Structure formats: C-alpha cells, structure tokens
Amino acid sequence: MDLESVRDSLIRQEDTIVFSLIERAKFPINSWAYSPPQNGVDAFSASSFLHSFVRESETLHAKAGRYENPEENPFFPDDLPPSMVPTHDYKQVLHPAGSSINVNKTIWDIYLNKLLPLFAAEGDDGNYGLTAACDLACLQAISRRIHYGKFVAEVKFKESPEEYGPAIHDQDRAGLMKMLTFEAVEEMVKKRVEKKATVFGQEVNLSDNSKSKETYKVDPSVVSRLYEEWVMPLTKQVQVEYLLRRLD
Numbered sequence: 001m002d003l004e005s006v007r008d009s010l011i012r013q014e015d016t017i018v019f020s021l022i023e024r025a026k027f028p029i030n031s032w033a034y035s036p037p038q039n040g041v042d043a044f045s046a047s048s049f050l051h052s053f054v055r056e057s058e059t060l061h062a063k064a065g066r067y068e069n070p071e072e073n074p075f076f077p078d079d080l081p082p083s084m085v086p087t088h089d090y091k092q093v094l095h096p097a098g099s100s101i102n103v104n105k106t107i108w109d110i111y112l113n114k115l116l117p118l119f120a121a122e123g124d125d126g127n128y129g130l131t132a133a134c135d136l137a138c139l140q141a142i143s144r145r146i147h148y149g150k151f152v153a154e155v156k157f158k159e160s161p162e163e164y165g166p167a168i169h170d171q172d173r174a175g176l177m178k179m180l181t182f183e184a185v186e187e188m189v190k191k192r193v194e195k196k197a198t199v200f201g202q203e204v205n206l207s208d209n210s211k212s213k214e215t216y217k218v219d220p221s222v223v224s225r226l227y228e229e230w231v232m233p234l235t236k237q238v239q240v241e242y243l244l245r246r247l248d
C-alpha cells in the first residue's frame with residue numbers, strides 16, 4: 001500500500017458515490033421517510049423510517065460479515081450481531097488506536113439536512129422503501145470514502161514518520177492538518193467528480209440532436225460542492241484524528 005494506491009481507491013470510490021446519487025435522484029425527497037422530525041430531537045437518534053431501515057440493514061450486513069472489513073464502518077455500531085460467515089484474514093494495516101474512529105453521526109446529519117435537499121426534487125411518490133435503499137447506498141459509499149482517510153493517514157505516516165512524529169507528540173492538530181493537505185490534489189478531485197457527474201449523468205441518445213440540451217441526472221456542481229464542503233474536509237478530519245492516536 002502506498003499513497004498512489006490509496007489515491008487510486010479514492011478515485012474508484014468516486015464512481016460509486018456519483019452513481020449512488022444518480023440512483024437516489026430518481027425519487028423525490030419523500031420526507032415521510034425521515035420523520036418524525038420533532039423539534040429539538042437529534043435526527044440521528046429519532047426513529048424515523050430511514051433510521052430503522054439502516055439499523056435493520058446493518059444487522060443483516062453484520063451477520064454477513066460486512067463490518068469485519070476494516071474499510072466498513074456501521075452507522076449504528078452498538079449491539080451488532082457477530083458475523084456468521086467464515087472468517088477472512090483481513091490484512092491489519094491500521095494502527096489499533098485509530099481504527100475505530102467513526103464520524104458517521106456527522107455524515108448522517110450532513111447527508112439528510114444539507115446534501116439531499118440540494119439534489120432531490122420536491123414531492124412525495126410514496127416509494128419509501130426504494131428511497132431508503134438508495135439513501136443507504138449513498139450513506140455507505142460516502143462513509144467508506146471518508147473513513148478511508150485512516151488508510152491515507154497510515155500510508156502518509158509510514159512514508160515519513162520523522163515528519164509527522166513531532167506534531168503527533170505535540171498533539172498539534174493544525175500542524176498535522178497542514179502537513180496532510182495537498183491543495184492541488186483537492187482541486188483535481190473537485191474537477192474530476194464534476195466531470196464524472198457530467199459523463200455518468202447525461203442522457204444517452206442515439207440521435208445527435210440530444211446534444212443541444214444539457215441536463216444531468218444530478219447537477220455536477222452539487223457533486224463538486226459535496227466534495228469541497230464535506231467529503232474532503234471530513235476525510236482530512238479522520239486523518240488528523242487517526243494521526244493524533246498513531247503513537248498511542
């Protein structure tokens with residue numbers, strides 16, 4: 001594992017995220033799936049339909065061994081049943097102290113309250129089960145990408161321990177954030193995901209006159225914004241949290 005191979009994985013995961021958003025965009029917002037949005041109640045713990053749907057799906061996925069894979073992080077990690085499939089010997093790449101970092105509560109909140117209203121059309125077509133299945137796919141894809149920051153951080157630390165060591169000793173968050181940030185890479189990521197949303201989300205027609213109207217299944221600028229405002233900042237936050245514990 002090196003920086004190039006973890007970046008390749010991040011690039012491949014962009015496809016999954018863009019496709020999952022395109023699938024979700026087939027349905028209107030369908031707000032019933034997210035109620036009861038009672039005032040003052042934390043959306044993550046209120047039992048909306050989506051909440052129950054994700055919780056029960058994770059129970060099944062846990063039995064199927066999904067969370068044995070260190071790249072997977074459940075939204076509701078408490079009380080998950082053990083895996084019932086044969087044990088696979090996953091390579092232990094991550095430092096144990098940082099491996100359980102989980103920012104899914106923040107991801108849930110951003111997805112429901114900020115991202116969804118940007119790309120799901122208003123309305124209700126009653127397809128709550130299908131909508132929730134699409135939400136789950138989006139949440140899992142975004143969560144996997146953001147928590148992959150642990151692997152990115154591990155590789156960066158292994159490549160230059162002498163560079164990161166002093167900042168870790170000093171628990172210097174700002175210093176670590178500066179060291180692991182590559183602005184030119186971030187610019188490329190934003191441009192690439194926007195382009196992917198343009199290519200994957202266009203209408204494919206056999207006749208040429210389709211070229212005149214440019215409508216996409218998900219607005220490409222929303223995907224770029226998703227990465228700029230939430231995905232990359234949270235991936236960096238995971239990296240910082242991981243590095244702070246790297247010498248424990």
Ligand SMILES: O=C(O)C(=O)C[C@]1(C(=O)O)C=C[C@@H](O)C=C1
Binds near residue numbers: 152182231232235
């Ligand atoms: O590629 C890296 O070095 C990463 O840390 C990943 C990532 C990203 O989230 O895409 C995050 C921080 C960097 O500034 C650039 C990109």
